[in-house]
Amino acid sequence: xxxxxxxxxxxxxxxxxxxxxxxxxxxxxxxxxxxxxxxxxxxxxxxxxxxxxxxxxxx
Amino acid sequence: xxxxxxxxxxxxxxxxxxxxxxxxxxxxxxxxxxxxxxxxxxxxxxxxxxxxxxxxxxxxxxxxxxxxxxxxxxxxxxxxxxxxxxxxxxxxxxxxxxxxxxxxxxxxxxxxxxxxxxxxxxxxxxxxxxxxxxxxxxxxxxxxxxxxxxxxxxxxxxxxxxxxxxxxxxxxxxxxxxxxxxxxxxxxxxxxxxxxxxxxxxxxxxxxxxxxxxxxxxxxxxxxxxxxxxxxxxxxxxxxxxxxxxxxxx
Numbered sequence: 466x467x468x469x470x471x472x473x474x475x476x477x478x479x480x481x482x483x484x485x486x487x488x489x490x491x492x493x494x495x496x497x498x499x500x501x502x503x504x505x506x507x508x509x510x511x512x513x514x515x516x517x518x519x520x521x522x523x524x
Numbered sequence: 525x526x527x528x529x530x531x532x533x534x535x536x537x538x539x540x541x542x543x544x545x546x547x548x549x550x551x552x553x554x555x556x557x558x559x560x561x562x563x564x565x566x567x568x569x570x571x572x573x574x575x576x577x578x579x580x581x582x583x584x585x586x587x588x589x590x591x592x593x594x595x596x597x598x599x600x601x602x603x604x605x606x607x608x609x610x611x612x613x614x615x616x617x618x619x620x621x622x623x624x625x626x627x628x629x630x631x632x633x634x635x636x637x638x639x640x641x642x643x644x645x646x647x648x649x650x651x652x653x654x655x656x657x658x659x660x661x662x663x664x665x666x667x668x669x670x671x672x673x674x675x676x677x678x679x680x681x682x683x684x685x686x687x688x689x690x691x692x693x694x695x696x697x698x699x700x701x702x703x704x705x706x707x708x709x710x711x712x713x714x715x716x717x718x719x720x721x722x723x724x725x726x727x728x729x730x731x732x733x734x735x736x737x738x739x740x741x742x743x744x745x746x747x748x749x750x751x752x753x754x755x756x757x758x759x760x761x762x763x764x765x766x767x768x769x770x771x772x773x774x
Contacts, residue, residue, distance in 0.1 A: 472561075476572035481637050485630040486561075489579045492622050493735060500742040507749040514756055 531748045534608055538741045545741065548734035556727030564724050574721070576634040581709075582729040584627040586736060587655060588690050590620030594662065595687040598680035608744075610676045613683060614666055615743035619736055621659035627652060639703060647696035648704035651689060658686040 475482040560578035567574035594613045601609035631649070632642045643649065666672075666679035697706045708717045715722060 475575065476566065478571065478573040478637055481573060481633045482575050485576045485579055485633045488629055488633075489583065489626055492626055496619060496622055496739055497735075497742075500739045500746070504742050504746040504749070507746050507753070511749050511753050511756075514753060514760075 531608065535745065535748065538745060542738065542741050545734050545738040549731055549738055551731075552727050552734060553731030556724050556731050559724035559727060564720050565718075567721075570638060573634065573637050576630055577721070578724045578728050580627060580630040580634055581725055582732045583623045583630060584652070585729055586732045587620060587624035587627050587652065588693060589733070590616050590623060590736060591655060591659070591683075591687070591690055594620060595683045595690075598683035601676065601680045602684065610680065611744050611747050612740070613662075613680060614676070615740050615747060616736075617659055617662050617666075617683075619739055619743075621656060621663065623732070623736075624652065624656040624659060628656065641703075644703050646702040646704055647700035648693065648702050651693045651696050655686075655689055655693060658682070658689060662686075 473479060473483075556578065560575055564575075564578075566572050594616050597609045597613040597616070600606055601613060628649075631652075635644075636642050662679050662683050665682055666675045669675035669678065694707075694710075696702060697704055709715045709722070709725070717725070
């Protein structure tokens with residue numbers, strides 16, 4: 466337990482080290498999620514549209 | 525739009541390498557984090573705060589690398605008008621902006637305990653901030669025109685002209701008196717950094733690079749689908765207009 470506490474404390478610099486890693490994780494996961502969502506939604510739209518080429522285009 | 529080259533070759537290539545890139549990203553980042561947080565020594569001066577280096581430096585490297593990708597793609601778009609080149613530049617830019625933002629934020633978090641300051645207007649920090657604004661300008665400019673072709677061209681010119689900032693950033697710590705430390709990896713005479721620290725640094729850098737390629741491919745695929753959709757909508761609209769015998773606008 467003491468080892469874990471020491472590790473988390475980062476030699477007294479925990480307030481700087483963990484936010485740095487946390488921010489990095491947040492931003493990287495964030496962009497990835499936005500990219501995947503964007504791709505899925507576009508490809509779904511495309512499928513829908515290619516299924517009915519004669520219809521008048523929706524907004 | 526009529527000159528939009530058949531992107532199927534790109535899509536096939538992307539589909540083939542995407543799984544490897546995501547595996548590479550997860551693998552290298554996982555290994556990198558293990559070494560960065562556990563299996564590397566503290567610094568004799570900075571203690572455990574040195575671990576911030578393992579996200580700050582790779583993020584900064586990516587900020588420069590991605591801008592180079594954007595600038596090269598923009599140059600190709602301007603010179604050869606290859607339609608995928610514009611797509612790559614625009615897909616890459618927000619990722620690069622995010623890495624720049626990360627470099628600035630993690631740098632601040634490192635600077636406060638080490639230098640006693642969240643920010644200083646030294647040459648390295650200022651030029652990286654300028655890079656961030658260049659990215660934002662690039663993203664905004666491409667969307668600022670009604671005609672996307674004009675927006676792309678303006679953004680491409682900005683990207684190419686702004687590339688001068690990249691060597692300025694790299695050499696800023698040599699050319700000016702900076703608080704930011706001089707180069708300890710990419711320098712004449714080789715790295716001055718301990719190998720036990722070089723390892724997590726490069727692992728994280730590779731991880732970030734594979735991550736970048738993964739997200740880039742996803743975003744380019746999305747934009748290709750979006751353009752396909754636009755073309756289909758346009759032709760469907762024209763068909764509908766023709767069927768109703770509306771007067772043709774030339």
